[in-house]
Amino acid sequence: MKNILLKTAKYSISVLFLLLFAGFVYEHISRVYFNKKQPHESEYVTVNNRKIHFKKVGNSAKGTVVFESGLGGDYLHWQELQNRLSKEYTTLSYDKAGILWSDPTEDVSLKRYAADLSAVLKHTNCPKPYILVGHSFAGITLRSFIKENSKDIQGIVFVDVSHPLQLKKSSENLKKSVTPPSRQVLSFFNETGIIRLLYTFVPFTKSVPKEHIFNKNVQNYFYKIFDGLMQEMENDDKLMAEAEQINDFGDIALTVITAKYPNGVENMPDPKLTNEYLAIHNTLQKDLLQLSNKSKQVFAEKSGHYVTLQEPELIVEAVKEIEKQDK
Template identity: 25%
Template sequence: MHTKELSPFPKILVDVGGYRLAAFCAGTESPTVVLDAGMGDISEVWHQIQEAVSQFTCVCSYDRAGRGQSDPGPLPRTSQTVVNELHTLLTRIGLPGPYVLVGHSFGGFNVRLYAHQYPDDVGGIILVDSAHPDLDLVALLPPEASDENKRIREVRTVLRQETQETANPEGIDPVASAALVCAIPSLGAVPLVVLTHTSEVWIEMLMTEFPGFPRELATRLEQAWQEGQRHLLLLSSQSVQMVAQHSGHYIHHEEPELVVHAIRQVVDLVRKRNR
């Protein structure tokens, strides 16, 4: 049981099918911004973003099943499970669309699938250094060997948390989730912002955290990530990329003002369309 109240925002416990998810909403006005965290993260990672966005519109974060202050959910889990739960959550809270969906890393899978299945309820999307479903960074590492660089082994372990069901803390099946997202070729003309980290910053952060990791290999991983980011722009005919000049993977922590700026732009666009 989670007894510590991590979020400063009012908690709402919602039954989504025999188990409850914890949601935290603040602010007023439409559209409602919905924040979906990366693999293993909880709603608290959005604290700075939610506090700022609540000043100009309604914004909700939530803990996925089994994380934070939410009850465990049934296994196995995929992005489809997450979408079903989130749709039930928003419906039972009584927050109507249009929603502006913000997804970080694995959360990007979820918001893309949600937008595809409920297009009339989604006014815009912000992908915060979102994973690309075709990208397997583990496959870019050398084959495992008993005498391999220990830093390569450590990085492989970290990367597997988002690519193997048995390794990640949520019991998510990443392969099945990626397949669901890959089946969506386009999201039409929905306003889309792709927020991407800067290569030099990410590489230096990796080298600092895992000293001795081969730089050329770090560069190869980063080039594949950046290619995936460019490909995300093809999801919508109204897409734009913003590059966080001073951030690694957690742009919402390192440059929260950029994430808030992107959200405000999409919120303003949705409001103009609905006048």
């Protein structure tokens, strides 16, 4: 009996090793393929010896709609919205440092985020004024840029964005529920193809179908956003503390689009934690209105966190409304 168990264990370990090896090979062959899709050199700007990738679409002289992604988000998140708005505006999306096609940096500060975006806008000759559209963690990362460039900003559309106080307001149980596995564990899953395989069967977000271009892009390129994502997550306390000090946008028009989460909070099955999260979320979303003397709140009744994918028309309407205010 002991020999049978020993042989079974050896066989199981051998099979597991072969599967992991096969996953590793599959992952790295996939990376070779997707690395070949790197954008043209004309879509890069060099900042402090780092390359930052951007996508500029449209050629309107009346101003530029600038897209800022959330945690680990890349320019691909904005594809559909950028194509829609580029018919009337110059539009700009970009990859933050260490994400997708942009080089990484050790400098993690709101001033660095602002400097990167300023450099991209200058290099691309994007016409002023700017209308900023930010999703999720962009409610944190955009604040220094807004403070430093207020005279050039016509308006801001915050799409279900993070608030600097949301971690402080959350219970330990809530924070634990949204904390991912360690970098080491996720790196192992990433390198052995487990994450790529997982997203073959399960969508990154159920907000849209598994076959949606957003879910496919996450599956294809997670390996290229992993390091930047982890860096942002590991420094969220620091960045939120910096953002907390920037709490006045003056007279810049601000539209706060707040998701109503009609189907609950994705990946949060505990109803008590869901209720806690939504209570904090709704309170802090309303508090964002204090940032500007010209603020308004719009509710995305049909959306979870990804309003950008579920109700993009609300964002289009908000941008157009801001543009009309000065006419």
